[in-house]
Amino acid sequence: MEGSEDAYVGYMTIRFNPDDKSAQHHNAHHCLEITVNCSPNIDHCIIRSTCTVGSAVCVSGQGACPSIKHCNISDCENVGLYITDHAQGIYEDNEISNNALAGIWVKNHGNPIIRRNHIHHGRDVGVFTFDHGMGYFESCNIHRNRIAGFEVKAYANPTVVRCEIHHGQTGGIYVHEKGRGQFIENKIYANNFAGVWITSNSDPTIRGNAIFNGNQGGVYIFGDGRGLIEGNDIHGNALAGIQIRTNSCPIVRHNKIHDGQHGGIYVHEKGQGVIEENEVYSNTLAGVWVTTGSTPVLRRNRIHSGKQVGVYFYDNGHGVLEDNDIYNHMYSGVQIRTGSNPKIRRNKIWGGQNGGILVYNSGLGFIEDNEIFDNVYGVSSDTLVRLVSGLSEQCVKKQCGLAGWCF
Secondary structure (H helix, E strand, C coil), X not given: CCCCEEEEEECCEEEECCCCCXXXXXXXXXXXXXXXXXXXXXXXXXXXXXXXXXXXXXXXXXXXXXXXXXXXXXXXXXXXXEEECCCCCEEECCEEXXXXXXXXXXXXXXXCEEECCEEECCCCCCEEEECCCCCEEECCXXXXXXXXXXXXXXXXXXXEECCEEECXXXXXXXXXXXXXXXXXXXXXXXXXCCCEEEECCCCCEEECCEEECCCCCCEEEECCCCCEEECCEEXXXXXCCEEEECCCCXXXXXXXXXXXXXXXXXXXXXXXXXXXXXXXXXXXXXXXXXXXXXXXXXXXXXXXXXXXXXXXXXXXXXXXXXXXXXXXXXXXXXXXECCCCXXXXXXXXXXXXXXXXXXXXXXXXXXXXXXXXXXXXXXXXXXXXXXXXXXXXXXXXXXXECCCEEC
């Protein structure tokens, strides 16, 4: 279809079944192609393609702006819906399933509006935006795809709002190779790998989502990943609620991270980041782990009611812990060991069923202006001696325990 305004195609079955399913003997590789300055209405159609190249539906070029609604684009041997080269359009209430490649591709400044589509059981990724692809995705149900439910790559920048992304055979959302995107108020759950993966200099915004019941972690940021992780409810995941590693440096704030089967936030292998004003509670392991050369800044968080340690620095974990409330843990509020050397300032640490701050096995630290009180054992005198002598030229100031100890 080319140059057609307001054409209508409805209640039809459209098939492309070439004898030679490769590209060798035919130029067009699409069952339905909508090109420049074409804005038809496609409604209640069944669209199938057995060609192994191209796509079932291709929308390309400036001014390509169809309305495609209530269609079934399934069981194709290529991409289901492909939107590229500045094309736009409205795509609502479609069934897109069991396609050999992605259910939807958006590429090269394509900018569709995609609402209430059911994208599932794909043999590849559910939705793939790449090479500056954009788009607004709202209230879609994306599930049981072989790879990620939603993949963002190479400067793509989609907006994904109030979708359900679940039961992916790998992850939920995968942002990599300088991908961006805004993911807002989605439900991301029951994926086999992490609910959200961010890597290789990608910088998405993950805001106001529920990320839960994953078979691995909630949000996994690695390999120089960035991103703003804000205002999410992250809970019930098998591994850490948020994991930051290998030089990644996100901003993590205003999240609730709780009831995980592992730790709350795990920063390792030179992970960084600013972690502030989160509530981290009721996790099975430590509320926050910092290890192996990592240097995050943890500021104004509430870390409480954990089944082990509140904040655990070990194996050369460093960073800054300041102005946090750390309370009601089964073990110590803070533990520092094995070459770790954090700065711990102006925290309130109370209600632990072990020490307030426990430093051992060559742990170091700069510990200043904290309030440490109402811990069951406080800090034992032997621990105090090891703490002070172990710090050498490090600095310990104004550590006043309201449960009867002071140094």
